[in-house]
Amino acid sequence: MKREIPKVVFTGGGSGGHLSIMKALLDYLSDEYGKDEVKEKIHVVGGRVGMIGDSGKSIDERIIPSFGVPYTLIRGGKFHRALRFTTIKLFFGVIPGFIDSFAVLKKHSPDIVFATGGYVTLPMIIIAKLLGIRVVIHEQTHTAGLTNKIGARFADKVLTTFPESKRYFPEKKVKLTGNIIRAEVFAKKTKNQELTSFVKFAKNQNKSIMYVTGGSLGAHKINEFILRNIDAIVENFRVIWQIGGNKYHNDYQKILDLIKTNNLHKNIFVAEYFTEELGYILDSSNVVVCRPGINTLYELAALNKSAVMIPLWVTSASDQETNALWFKSNFNGEILKEGEFSYKEFQSAVEKVMKKQVANPATFKVGSSLEVWEEIVSI
Secondary structure: OOOOOOOEEEEOOOOHHHHHHHHHHHHHHHHHHOHHHHHHHEEEEEEOOOOOOOOOOOHHHHHHHHHOOOEEEEOOOOOOOOOOHHHHHHHOOHHHHHHHHHHHHHHHOOOEEEEOOOOOHHHHHHHHHHOOOEEEEEEOOOOOOHHHHHHOOOOOEEEEOOHHHHHHOOHHHEEEOOEOOOHHHHOOOOOOHHHHHHHHHHHHOOOEEEEEEOOOOOOHHHHHHHHHOHHHHOOOEEEEEEOOOOOOOOHHHHHHHHHHHHOOOOOEEEEOOOOOOHHHHHHHOOEEEEOOOHHHHHHHHHHOOOEEEOOOOOOHHHHHHHHHHHHHHHOOEEEOOOOOOOHHHHHHHHHHHHHOOOOOOOOOOEOOHHHHHHHHHOO
16 A cells, blocks of 8 residues: 655755756656645745856746646755855845745645755755754765755755765764656657757768756856867767756857857757756767766766766865766766866867777666655655
């Protein structure tokens, strides 16, 4: 007999990785219990704050509505180790986040709060604890995000992806579950007929396909590099390019203009963000050029894909560097340091990973949605 779904608030955001685990669980629950039951029992809370300097919608605002369940977007501030005026301003946004968190939790009275990381989760975790609501955290990285480190003090249970991250949390609270991967990553078909036509045309030309992604938020430096060298790249590749929706740099519109002006639509296929197309793209791609966000690499590892990784080296605690080193050590990847490589070095890295074939080793745990869900509801 199935366990009845308790009332749960899912909270997380600020990056696609924090949202993807929620999406994977929601898909699982919808299959098991039906969409109506999930809509009645699950509420998602994300944040309104986007990237620093970006006046556009936050990624939470763009993606969470597609989940198909009730949701609330709350105010909030970000925690940054680097001290500057913008980060001080964002920090003071934490106070409204606590007010909004209290309002959401009092209104919905959940049995459990499940937090996947990101600035929006900390006030939710703390207020939940004060209201006597049980809290479960999921940590996706090898280390631990600042929010989860603090939040773990108030949580009842902490689920981790990697054994290495267990040391950052109270031992009695930790359970290793691995990460869960959304179903669309494994799909080999897409409803996007324009994309399938693009891929078919590339294969008919005997061209390899390069998938470029800076993650859900995009990566301006990677976009700049690809844009600067696009003529050389399309001599050998057809490019599928997730540009990101950052309005501050407006890369998406610039690249659309380039494609239109230079009639490159048969060479480059772009989108701000791919959703259901992702599995088809990964299955079709010969090489991936990416920011090494842990969820991106986790998905590539599960599919045994080759990657050229360009870490954002200024990130706090060098988490992307750690991710890239893990992937290179265990899978098929090369690392290039942002701003310090030439096109020739980029080309060499791409050729190297395409020639090298590595069997997929059992060096990490792909979690099951059932296991993660059972850990959430069993506290």
